[in-house]
Amino acid sequence: MMTTAPPTSMAISARGVEKAYVTGDTKVTALRGANLEVKPGEIVMLVGPSGCGKTSLISILAGLLARDGGDLEVFGQDPQALSNEARTTWRREHIGFVFQQFNLIPTLTIAENVAIPLVLHGVSRRDACERAVLALAEVGLEGRQASRPNLLSGGQQQRVAIARALVNEPKLLVCDEPTSALDGQTGQRIMEIVARVGRYGDRAGVVVTHDERIFHLADRIVHMDDGRIDRIGPPPRRNHHD
Amino acid sequence: MPIFALKMLFGDSARFYGMLLGLAFSTLLISQQASIFVGLMTRTFGFVTDTPQPDLWIADPLQRFLDDNKPLRSTAVQRVRSSPGVDWAVPLYKGLLTVALADGKRQMAQVIGVDDATLIGGPGVMLEGSLSDLRKPDAIIVDVRATEREFRMQNPPDGGPPRGLRVGDTLEMNDRRAEVVGICKATQTFQSQPVIYTTYNRAVEFAPRERRMVTMVLVGVGDSADRAEIAAGITERTGLAAYTGPEFAAKTVGYWMAETGIPINFGTAIVLGFFVGVAVAGQMFYNFVLDNLKSFGAMKAMGASRRTLFGMVVLQAATVAVLGFGIGIGATSAFGISLPEGRLAFRMIWQIPVGAAISVIVICSASAALGLWRVMRLDPADVFKGE
Numbered sequence: 001m002m003t004t005a006p007p008t009s010m011a012i013s014a015r016g017v018e019k020a021y022v023t024g025d026t027k028v029t030a031l032r033g034a035n036l037e038v039k040p041g042e043i044v045m046l047v048g049p050s051g052c053g054k055t056s057l058i059s060i061l062a063g064l065l066a067r068d069g070g071d072l073e074v075f076g077q078d079p080q081a082l083s084n085e086a087r088t089t090w091r092r093e094h095i096g097f098v099f100q101q102f103n104l105i106p107t108l109t110i111a112e113n114v115a116i117p118l119v120l121h122g123v124s125r126r127d128a129c130e131r132a133v134l135a136l137a138e139v140g141l142e143g144r145q146a147s148r149p150n151l152l153s154g155g156q157q158q159r160v161a162i163a164r165a166l167v168n169e170p171k172l173l174v175c176d177e178p179t180s181a182l183d184g185q186t187g188q189r190i191m192e193i194v195a196r197v198g199r200y201g202d203r204a205g206v207v208v209t210h211d212e213r214i215f216h217l218a219d220r221i222v223h224m225d226d227g228r229i230d231r232i233g234p235p236p237r238r239n240h241h242d
Numbered sequence: 243m244p245i246f247a248l249k250m251l252f253g254d255s256a257r258f259y260g261m262l263l264g265l266a267f268s269t270l271l272i273s274q275q276a277s278i279f280v281g282l283m284t285r286t287f288g289f290v291t292d293t294p295q296p297d298l299w300i301a302d303p304l305q306r307f308l309d310d311n312k313p314l315r316s317t318a319v320q321r322v323r324s325s326p327g328v329d330w331a332v333p334l335y336k337g338l339l340t341v342a343l344a345d346g347k348r349q350m351a352q353v354i355g356v357d358d359a360t361l362i363g364g365p366g367v368m369l370e371g372s373l374s375d376l377r378k379p380d381a382i383i384v385d386v387r388a389t390e391r392e393f394r395m396q397n398p399p400d401g402g403p404p405r406g407l408r409v410g411d412t413l414e415m416n417d418r419r420a421e422v423v424g425i426c427k428a429t430q431t432f433q434s435q436p437v438i439y440t441t442y443n444r445a446v447e448f449a450p451r452e453r454r455m456v457t458m459v460l461v462g463v464g465d466s467a468d469r470a471e472i473a474a475g476i477t478e479r480t481g482l483a484a485y486t487g488p489e490f491a492a493k494t495v496g497y498w499m500a501e502t503g504i505p506i507n508f509g510t511a512i513v514l515g516f517f518v519g520v521a522v523a524g525q526m527f528y529n530f531v532l533d534n535l536k537s538f539g540a541m542k543a544m545g546a547s548r549r550t551l552f553g554m555v556v557l558q559a560a561t562v563a564v565l566g567f568g569i570g571i572g573a574t575s576a577f578g579i580s581l582p583e584g585r586l587a588f589r590m591i592w593q594i595p596v597g598a599a600i601s602v603i604v605i606c607s608a609s610a611a612l613g614l615w616r617v618m619r620l621d622p623a624d625v626f627k628g629e
Contacts, residue, residue: 059623064543085547092545099625103540107253108246116246117544125245164544 011172011204012038012061016070019056019227030056032227033070040202043195043217045209045235048224054208055176057224061206062174063091075171092120096165098194100177102157104149110136110160111145117168128167135163139193155186159193166197173198173205184213191217212236243546247554250534251561257533258562261526265566265602266573268519272512273574273590273598279508280594281587286498287491288429289336289354295362296460298473299490300331303483307497308490309432311337313454314482321480322459327472329462332357335445336457338435342414343407345397351388351436353415355445363460365439370409371424376441382413383424388436415448430587432498516601524609527562531555531613535620543622551617559610567602571595 019031030053038044046054059065060072063079072078075094079087096117104113112125114132119125133145139159149157158178165173175194179187191207191214198205207218215221215235223230252258284291287308290299300322302312322331335355342348356363356376364373369386376383384393384407393407407413413420420440428437440448446455461484463472473484485493499505531538538551578588 055623062543064621064623064625088542088545088547091543095545097540097543097625099540101536103536103625105246105250105534105537107250112246112249116541119243119246120541120544120546120550 009039010037010073011040011042011075011202012036012206013073014057014061014070015072017057017060017067017072018069019053019060019065019067029227031060031067034224034227034229036222036229036232038204038206040204041199042219043198043205043207044220044222045207045215045218046222046224047209047215048230052224053227054224058174058176058206058208061172062095062097063087092117093168094171096168096170096173098158098161098165098173098175098178100180102149102154102161102181104157104160104164106149108148109146110141110149110152113149113160114164114167117164121168132163132167135167136160138166138197139163153186154182155190158182158186158190162190162193162197171203173203175205175207175209177208177210179209179211179214187211188214243550243554244557247557248561250537250554251530251558254530254533257526257530261523261530261562262566262569264522264524264526265519265562265605266569268515268523268605269567269570269598269602270573270577271515271518272601273571273594274577275508275511275515276594276597277574277578277588277590278586279504279512280591281589282432282504283495283498284589285430285432285587287494288431290487290491290494292366292429293363293460294366294487295462297463297467297469297486298461298476299485299487300459300461300476300480300482301457301485301490303477303481305483306501307494309336310497311457313452314456314459315454316456318456318480318482319459322461322476322482325472325476325479327463327467327475329464330360330362331459331461332360332362333442333456334363334458334460335442335449335455337445337449339415339448341393341420341436341438343393343395344399344412345395347395349392349436351392351438352431353438353440353445353448355440355442355448357460358441358443361441362462365426365428367427369425369427373424375423376439378421378423380412380419380421380444381423381440382420382444383426383439384422385428385437386425387428387430388438389425392436416450418447420444420448516605519601519605520608523562523566524605527559527606527609528612530558531610531616535616536625538617539620539622539625542620543625548618552614555610555614555617559606559613563602563606567599570602571598574598 014034014036016033017031018033020027020029034057048054060067061074066080079090082090111129111132114135115128118128118131136142136145139162141156141159178194179190182190195217218235220232221235222232289308302314305312319331319333322328337353338350339353340348341351361373361376365383375381390406396404398405407422409422411422463469469486476484578590581588
């Protein structure tokens, strides 16, 4: 059931992406021709002030939101060209999500939370949970598979969320403010994990963040302002006192 | 995802048990009140169901229900017998008489006088003695329920401790001696008076003398006869009303439904039960879905199809509905079983659990539909919006 994408040199190729939200007579433009290219194995951080269009852009990249204009290919596939059902399947197979608020289901064990993408993919619950345990080990949570999310610290919950995002071996990892609910040190550790697993194979990662302390973990920093990509540059060199 | 859906439901234990309690209480209220209502209505025509022999019941056309006695002329029996299609016709006396116990206690009782020759109209279930014992002098048969309640003697004539009425004891009605020759089991009357069976001629002696003493005429027709046609013939020939047993029962229930506040009282309780379900369980389930909206949104973003999410919510609603209904109907059944026989009218006919189940399905479907409406409209991109 995996959809095969045509070979491409770019993980993400977005050109002139536009998006506006209309509420009654009010039209708010979120993206004004955003251009972005991300290579396989690359971690890109989207930074910028609130309301600059970061969330709209990652939502469009992940196939969650329809754009109004421009071109987009994610590993050779324009998600908007797919039907709703096919886009859902495409997302399930190719995109891993890490949310700001973790979005773990409190009544499931962490292994079951991690297993959700696999179960959605048709894997049996038992097999999915076995693979989830391996994914949890990858993010340093071995032996905790039977715990409930509420018994874990914020950092541990975010690691569960990362394991859940990776268990299906997605091509693109989309992270929305993954460290904003965590203290600095924990956030740093979480981002080190994201940076490690997000570059695995030809996987690419797009991370929305305001947290300057983790910029050095990116391959490139994409600055956005007022719906446009303002500039793209290398990450700052790490301060050894950090 | 079904197991995950159920774990989401069971894991929110406070709300889950709240929903179960709400639905169980709603089911209990609906089914228990409906069962008592049906039980009461059944008592209004209990004598008809206890008397299976007649094919037709002949009564005064102005008689509104079974106990609304409007006696007929004694010639009514002969006139009915002479109607085409009638195999047999016998008189029946039915009236409230004062009974004096041996210890001096007085009690009103429903006295039924059945045909002396055939004993048609007699009790269907004999616990002691036999129906034919009614042919003995002064014989009466008493309903078992009354022997230990209304007819219990504090000072029995034999000088022993207080005891119930037994075979061999004597009573008086209208200064005439009556001897208990049998104990029967009769359906309790609506007004819960003791029931006494005797022969028609003896009942007429027990009753204060009136010009008209035949309460009803019981009629038998051939097995293959058209009862409606024969009933119409009797009405045409005699001017009396003729009903089959079910018709007479329906007429009686119709009277109580239309002319008393009983259906409104029970109906109000049943409607309240439904709204308790809506207010407690329905709202709780909707809130449960709303509280899990972020989880559903995250699943939607991760690639859960609309069908998957639909199935999860429907499974959760169905689980709550089945368990809540099961507990509620079980509690109603336990209530009915635990009641001492005859203490409270309670009759759970199959339509009651079906009706309660439909109510629960409506409550759960409506709340699930509202929840689903929110889940289906959920924009997966919303999961990127923080708290």
